[in-house]
Amino acid sequence: MAEAALIEVEGVDGSWWTLSGAGQGTEGVELGTTPVGLYDAPVTTIWNSSAFQIGASYGGANWLKRDVVFGVNIFETDSATWEAVDSAWRKAWAYDRDTKLTVTTEYGSRSLHLRLAQQPDFKSAKDPHLKRWGQVTMTCTAGLPWWVEEDVTASAVSTTDTTGAGASETMWLPVSNPTDQPLWLKWVVTAPGTWTLPDFSWADDENEDRVITLPVLAAGQDATVDTDPMEEMIVAADRSSLWARMNGVLFLHPVPAWTPETLVPVTVRGATPGAAVQVRCPRNWSRPWGLQ
Incomplete structure (x- = not known):
């Protein structure tokens, strides 16, 4: 009915x-x-x-x-x-x-x-x-x-001590974009540690595996990263100027429309077990219904 x-x-x-x-x-x-x-x-x-x-x-x-x-x-x-x-x-x-x-x-x-x-x-x-x-x-x-749907989120927690020389741990998080608009990922990472986040081009080109390593985060510098070029890119919990330590490196690539769920890698170094990362996938639509 x-x-x-x-x-x-x-x-x-x-x-x-x-x-x-x-x-x-x-x-x-x-x-x-x-x-x-x-x-x-x-x-x-x-x-x-x-x-x-x-x-x-x-x-x-x-x-x-x-x-x-x-x-x-x-x-x-x-x-x-x-x-x-x-x-x-x-x-x-x-x-x-x-x-x-x-x-x-x-x-x-x-x-x-x-x-x-x-x-x-x-x-x-x-x-x-x-x-x-x-x-x-x-x-x-x-x-x-845009008609905005609630963000879809995924999280991962490290289980390895990566404070030793050369130690790191890579975690895989699902991202997807079922909408008709490009999707700019948001990330939340804990401190201390050094995080490497994906900035894939989602195309068969020289940037298909591009990643960006954030500045070293000290204790109290949990960071929020918004890859949308219209927003402040990186903000620390203690309000320190992390953006000035990015050396001009920017996130460039949104997740294209109608991208199926894909696992992307996030790597952490210099952190004790329990370091955590969250990815947020905004959902922006042209219409109030349909277009999935």
């Missing part, structure tokens, strides 16, 4: 609203018809042409912020008047903080982080206090256009 997707909103104030699916309208708000901007992420493609070229050559894609417009029907409940529900719904939204819109299907949950792009619009032929019902149009923007 067909079953509607569960669509929920978590407000900036911590409130929770079920707009569609099981429990729809429990809090007095339900999704209206014909929402705009919820499907594929907005993009413009770049095309270049030289003098006398026939046609043009593809030059890349520019992913844009996502603009979303949708209506909600607001009505009174057994425990709250129409005005109280309408007021509470408005307090769930802000211009400078994110409200989370989550869509859940049989394949999982994905969330879009939205802020008001302009004031909510309300039009009513009669006083809504009399009808105890009204429709509000929400115009929102998602600075990050």
Whole structure:
């Protein structure tokens, strides 16, 4: 039997609203018809042409912020008047903080982080206090256009003392990317020790086995590594400047879209048994469902 997707909103104030699916309208708000901007992420493609070229050559894609417009029907409940529900719904939204819109299907949950792009619009032929019902149009923007799923993580713990000269231990962790977007891995490693992380190109080229060795970590310098070039690459727990000790070496390669689960090596030296590493695989999708 067909079953509607569960669509929920978590407000900036911590409130929770079920707009569609099981429990729809429990809090007095339900999704209206014909929402705009919820499907594929907005993009413009770049095309270049030289003098006398026939046609043009593809030059890349520019992913844009996502603009979303949708209506909600607001009505009174057994425990709250129409005005109280309408007021509470408005307090769930802000211009400078994110409200989370989550869509859940049989394949999982994905969330879009939205802020008001302009004031909510309300039009009513009669006083809504009399009808105890009204429709509000929400115009929102998602600075990050992706539907985001919870990170998938894997961890490993060393069992060997690698503090001796030339000693090391290699652990293998699974990574995968079932999404339609490139995936930039995140790593968390403990200190003390020296860690070598993969930066594979995932292609048959000179970088297919590329790895990067982090600076030597002293006690208290547990490190977080984010390979996304738009984020701070390496941060130490004691806030020391690990990035300055990277000597300009950068992570270059994301995990391509639709990469099946693959074991990748992580090597540690100069650590006692119990040194640990965690890999986090973000899940960013163009759509609220599908594309697996």
